[in-house]
Amino acid sequence: MTDNKGPQRLSRPSYGSISSPPNAGPQQAPPEATYLSEKVPIPDTKLLLWVLLWATVLGLLCQRLAARLGVVTGKDLSEVCHLYYPKVPRTLLWLTIELAIVGSDMQEVIGTAIAFSLLSAGRIPLWGGVLITIVDTFFFLFLDNYGLRKLEAFFGFLITIMALTFGYEYVVARPAQGALLRGLLLPSCPGCGQPELLQAVGIVGAIIMPHNIYLHSALVKSREIDRTQRADIREANMYFLIEATIALSVSFFINLFVVAVFGQAFYQQTNQAAFNLCANSSLHDYAKIFPMNNHTVDVDIYQGGVMLGCVFGPAALYIWAVGLLAAGQSSTMTGTYAGQFVMEGFLKLRWSRFARVLLTRSCAILPTVLVAVFRDLRDLSGLNDLLNVLQSLLLPFAVLPILTFTSMPNLMQEFANGWLSKAITSSIMALVCAINLYFVVSYLPSLPHPAYFSLVALLAAAYLGLTTYLVWTCFIAHGVTMIAHSSHQHFLYGLPEEKQKGEPSG
Template identity: 80%
Template sequence: MSIAFLDPGNIESDLQAGAVAGFKLLWVLLWATVLGLLCQRLAARLGVVTGKDLGEVCHLYYPKVPRTLLWLTIELAIVGSDMQEVIGTAISFNLLSAGRIPLWGGVLITIVDTFFFLFLDNYGLRKLEAFFGFLITIMALTFGYEYVVARPSQGALLQGLFLPSCPGCGQPELLQAVGIVGAIIMPHNIYLHSALVKSREVDRARRADIREANMYFLIEATIALSASFIINLFVMAVFGQAFYQQTNEEAFNICANSSLRNYAKIFPRDNQTVSVDIYQGGVILGCLFGPAALYIWAVGLLAAGQSSTMTGTYAGQFVMESLLLPFAVLPILTFTSMPAVMQEFANGLLSKVITSCIMALVCAINLYFVVSYLPSLPHPAYFGLVALLALGYLGLTAYLAWTCCIAHGASFLTHSSHQHFLYGLPKEEQEDGEESSG
């Protein structure tokens, strides 16, 4: 579950935030991880209490049209996430081979070895989890090495981590801040976590066992996300120390005067602030701290890309058995708030308020990205297509929000609305839901 917090998209978000804002956005990374933990907690509780993953519950509770649209949107989210993960792994192969393996070759290798490693699942989920643990250890060691050699200022780092402020920040910093939140809270990971907890044996006839399982899953998730937070912190701090306010000309000169001078040409010779990606980031680390830093970065990137590609594929498996981010957060908030589903383990008032705020934040971020994206469209004719897609997006989001309000027990919604929401359940489960709601 923690792998989705460490994919190449997260790594690139970290390094760009560090290069653009230095240490000013570290507190955003911290609180985005806390919000992610709250979402993962809900996913785990749903799986433990019901014995079903989020995809299965969506299939049972939503009518055919909304659940089909929900399925398609989540599959698109997984495809989009897997694209960056596969390309990130291919870039690591390119760096490790000094350019001998082209990107298309790295993509083919990644596709083949991803399915090969997933065969570990045939020997038990614990074997696969152990392999993921090995990859996380590699990331911790490699990115930790970069942190040690970069020697970021600890005072400035702690200030940026615990003081929520961003003095002198403008549009670029704001864009990086919302990008951090979007990279941390991944929709497919919520579906995945609700399914993974089913591998643990829990006696659901005993409330004490369910309560104990929920507690230990929260502890487990907290440890896992703490590890992922530290690794993300390493990356953001390294690039905040080494590249904050650096220009392309300075990056060119650094590489031109190093043993990796052949790589200098990837940086244009101008006075624009350097804009690094995961490829350029590895190169400039090698130029600054020696070739070893380049190859160690590539190994860490390989571990991040390979593991997250498998996670995305694994999550897709669970989504396919039944059935963008509001389409995961809204359903998990809905079902964990329903006494008919969760019984006494349904969300309390404080939990509902916090998760509703998360949902509002996510929707605001999505709206911000859409508004920011519109001016970059190459032709006004594309506005119509974007408007059509936005209409469908808002329609499905509104339906999910409406059902979420029902689950929250809003006073203006009638009992018949709740009965309609139980449509799609097997007959005996509908009866159980009606008795619980009564």
């Protein structure tokens, strides 16, 4: 391969992220799928924008069901799971959600470490940034002493920072609005393969974090609602839906800003062009992170921040890093509260938030710091890719229970899901499960060693077994009486009143 080291400049595509790349010539390697650690994927094709939109819509449907469950029953999703599921399934369910929380916290650690590296102009190494995240844990615990409302205000402040910083990048990049709208509203993906599938699976998991569904069902309980008055319940459901719609709309636009900026500035650019651009800018010291070849540049959140600085000036780099830092802190808050609620609900264990944060952050920091010390940035980004996909693979363990319980008339009374809501949510969930299954099967041949097959087979058996059980109970809750075993009649007729406050059988 002959490297082209002549002067090049970055061209401005009309909107790279919404058109599939042409087949690379012999000098180009296929672009790799990478994702923002703060739950926002990096785009390659038009696949991303409409998947991003519909993943957000699915997230809104799930949050609507979660809020409705909490408002009507006065219990969060994990508490209802504890009442209705036998011991083994509910324990496995708890473990999957804890895994999702640890995975999310690892992403926060990765993003925060990269933000510190960018803000310090590389003086803080990645492993140092990982260790610094221990400090922000104590800062969060300090704020927790001032109550939930203060934390909500701080969370709103972080969201505002993200909106302003990523919005600034969007205004500076000036993507083509018409092409952006076509990518959002016209689903298509000609010539898509495994890389695009990886992106699609990662987007769904990145937008709809499984533990956030459990969290949302618990947070609504902090509001005083007179559950003896149907009108009050109906009004609360309406306002929580409005609140969720506003929150997810803001989240969607933040995600869209990032996808648009990366698609506009970096799509189909070569490493050589990126090297030349940075070498001729005030950030010339960063040019060495781009190999001098004609391969398509693989932009992760670190290289993305550098490229923004090279293209739009140093201010863009630092604003990007501040946005990453804010996103990381908000992720820490949601993960901590979700972990506490699911532990109390599933296991009836009440830990202090300090103990919860210590456990989750310890599990997150150890593997991340090992990768940061002994591997390189590309491996850290690769770890982040897997974590996004992990969230999608674990999504059925949140969506299937919430769909099951909100469809039970004996539990939800007149607020149970109607046939249209059942049909839409069930269809989307079936599609997500099918995509996840196809993803796992299609990537099995890429395992590095045959010994991994035994481990994967064991995990796959547990995964499919739990998923099958949840689907079975979901069918029972939807009225399929012919498959209801005597030990699961409560999914049809509800629990006896004395068990509503006690231990479930099994």
